[in-house]
Amino acid sequence: MNSVRTTFLLLSLLLSAGCSTVYYDTMEKVGVHKRDILVDRVKSARDAQTEAQEQFKSALEQFASVIKVEATDLKSAYEKLNDEFEESQSAADDVSSRIDKVESVADALFEEWQEELDLYQNKNLKAASAKKMRTTKKRYGQMLKSMHQAEKTMQPILDSFRDNVLFLKHNLNAQAIGALRGEFSNLKSDIGKLIKRMNQSIARSNSFIESLQQP
Template sequence: MRHKNTIVLAFVLAAAFTMSGCQSAYYKTMESFGYHKRDILVSNVEKARESQEEASEQFKSALDKFSALTGFHGGDLQETYERLNDEYEASEAAAADVRKRIDAVEQVGEDLFDEWNTELDQYTSRKLRNESRVKLSKTKSKFKRLLSAMRKAEKKIDPVLNVFRDQVLYLKHNLNAQAIASLKSELTTLEADIGRLIKEMQRSIDEADAFIKELKKN
């Protein structure tokens, strides 16, 4: 129980430092509890992967609601609009979480590699220094590939949100058959955009799995 409470305390204190914008204090606090930048990076990559998985499911759910609306044949359009707006807002929140998680991955990754590179000068053994330099280079290369996949997936989010936003706004002031017809005309584009988004997110998730596996192995 004490170990569990210690972990909770570490993350509470670290979160406080993060919100205050003091990154160095955050790292020092985490290190005092035995969590170094490598551990934090693994944790952040795991959270980014989870946020992308959740976002993928949310966008699928929103697409289902939009698709269902195109088959609307009567009932309470106001209630339908509110459900659709809820899906849009949930999708926007999921997208914001994805962006935040990717930013956190990038920040800790850069800080870890800066620290690692600086520490190379502290070696007295040339052999160990060279081995560490090679390992650093390989890890940075894998991280660059991971971050590229994450950012590529992130870029696919806005086109989907833009269509969601436009349709929800239009429906808000046009609760009629014309608005439903407008949704139908956008559905094919929306399905294609979400398909591409989910595909890129899965590639990013796969890269995250590979990177975590590699980092834990070393």
């Protein structure tokens, strides 16, 4: 098992920038099927959302501390808030990237599954496999929709965050802090909604993973 895992990691590094078809075919030859890759990528996307949740919470905490600082500390406050914004942007990009990878392997898996249905000679087995595919696609679609809903919720928060960071950058004074105080409530509410949607997405991911791992 360790050797397979090591091979998987090495091939991920070597082939991630290359053709997906070549990657999947190569993985198949070492015993790692598209279903296995899909499970790993859903887990990765789920974990990225968990990390993004923590980062957005951290950013909100930093924002809350900024609106309480003294005027003499504004430059330092700006730098810390900007760091949090950049880390939040990076976390959001990571979530989007991992969702894209989930879609890539899922598309390949369902295309292969559909093609292999035509190879069946036994009608009962074919019908059972087709039913399983429809159920899996439905669960996958629900999970992916939830992922994208959470993903879309991040961008308005990042836009608002960027606006406030830029305003603070060019207005290092008490007036800027007053403006940020007015934005805090909305930002807090939006991040609360984001966390709720991410929790829903994470729950969907866990349910989908469990369904794929059932015998």
